[in-house]
Amino acid sequence: MExxxxxxxxxxxxxxxAAFDLLVSRYQERAYRLAWSILRNAxxxxxxxxxxxIRLHEMAGSFRGRSKxxxxxxxxxxxxxxxxxxxHKWWKLWVRDDDDDRAETILDRQPAPVxxxxxxxxxDETLKALGSAVDRLAPxxxxxxxxxxxxxxxTYDIARVLKCSEATVRVHxxxxxxxxxxxxxxx
Amino acid sequence: MARHPDDDxxxxxxGELSPAERERVARHLEECPDCRQDTELLxxxxxxxxxxxGQPPAVSWARYRAELRDKLDARRQRIGWWxxxxxxxxxASLAGVLLLLAVWGGRELSRSGDPIxxxxxxxxxxxxxxxxxxxxxxxxLLEDLEVLRNLDGLASEHQG
Numbered sequence: 001m002e003x004x005x006x007x008x009x010x011x012x013x014x015x016x017x018a019a020f021d022l023l024v025s026r027y028q029e030r031a032y033r034l035a036w037s038i039l040r041n042a043x044x045x046x047x048x049x050x051x052x053x054i055r056l057h058e059m060a061g062s063f064r065g066r067s068k069x070x071x072x073x074x075x076x077x078x079x080x081x082x083x084x085x086x087x088h089k090w091w092k093l094w095v096r097d098d099d100d101d102r103a104e105t106i107l108d109r110q111p112a113p114v115x116x117x118x119x120x121x122x123x124d125e126t127l128k129a130l131g132s133a134v135d136r137l138a139p140x141x142x143x144x145x146x147x148x149x150x151x152x153x154x155t156y157d158i159a160r161v162l163k164c165s166e167a168t169v170r171v172h173x174x175x176x177x178x179x180x181x182x183x184x185x186x187x
Numbered sequence: 188m189a190r191h192p193d194d195d196x197x198x199x200x201x202g203e204l205s206p207a208e209r210e211r212v213a214r215h216l217e218e219c220p221d222c223r224q225d226t227e228l229l230x231x232x233x234x235x236x237x238x239x240x241g242q243p244p245a246v247s248w249a250r251y252r253a254e255l256r257d258k259l260d261a262r263r264q265r266i267g268w269w270x271x272x273x274x275x276x277x278x279a280s281l282a283g284v285l286l287l288l289a290v291w292g293g294r295e296l297s298r299s300g301d302p303i304x305x306x307x308x309x310x311x312x313x314x315x316x317x318x319x320x321x322x323x324x325x326x327x328l329l330e331d332l333e334v335l336r337n338l339d340g341l342a343s344e345h346q347g
Contacts, residue, residue, distance in 0.1 A: 024255065028248055036243035045243060050255045054262060130239035149236045155198055170194040177197065180236070181228055
């Protein structure tokens, strides 16, 4: 039987490098994908998700098992992502994020032809607009949506990752989805 | 009609509400066409969001792990010597040396005797005891109460 994440984390605290490698293999894809969804930049996502694993390596002893390992680890990761966004906000005001993987092309930024029913109904376009609307959400709202949609996390777990109450998570989700709904309805 | 259960719709769709809350929301949805429509929209939205967010560019996981290893090693080298774990033998030796120093220091202190406190100095000046060292030296005789009680007897014996 495969060892549970929590047991592996205990072994990492005892400096078991094989347990650490196993945890990295289990979470690398999810960590990178979630970081990318928040940061929207592949290089930043790689750096920040690797930093989350380094913190895991250093802080494994502080994991008390009161929550699931995944919740504890996602808290480290999401905090790092939100910190990263906060620190780099001022820089992005000066420099356009040219390597942003989802940066819009000049064509994308042109107003959509209003009378074109085919474009209006295009599912791809709607999804693209929805994706851009997710990018514009407030950081904690975006994190709540991503944890729900990508990681399929329950409200209780999202609350533990974001260190807030379940009621606050419900409000974040409601507001975020109300904003996204407007984007869809406009199209 | 009760207030619209806006914040509860997502947990409702996910089946996270308690039976009582679920019952309350379900009853509201039966009566409120706006919330019913909202719920359907939210269901579609949540379904579409995963596609809308998309997938990140592919990564070579072997390279990712190798980079992570390099970063971990670099971080370890940056850790100062005072934060590194100390071997048990070295810790025990250091503790032993500290213990020896503490014992030796304590002996030296006890040899030097009790220091005279400021109160005692003041009293000495007040009574002028230290001015007549002979008296002070003989004061210990007064401590022998038996001698004091029989002073008269001793005197007569001496005379007789």
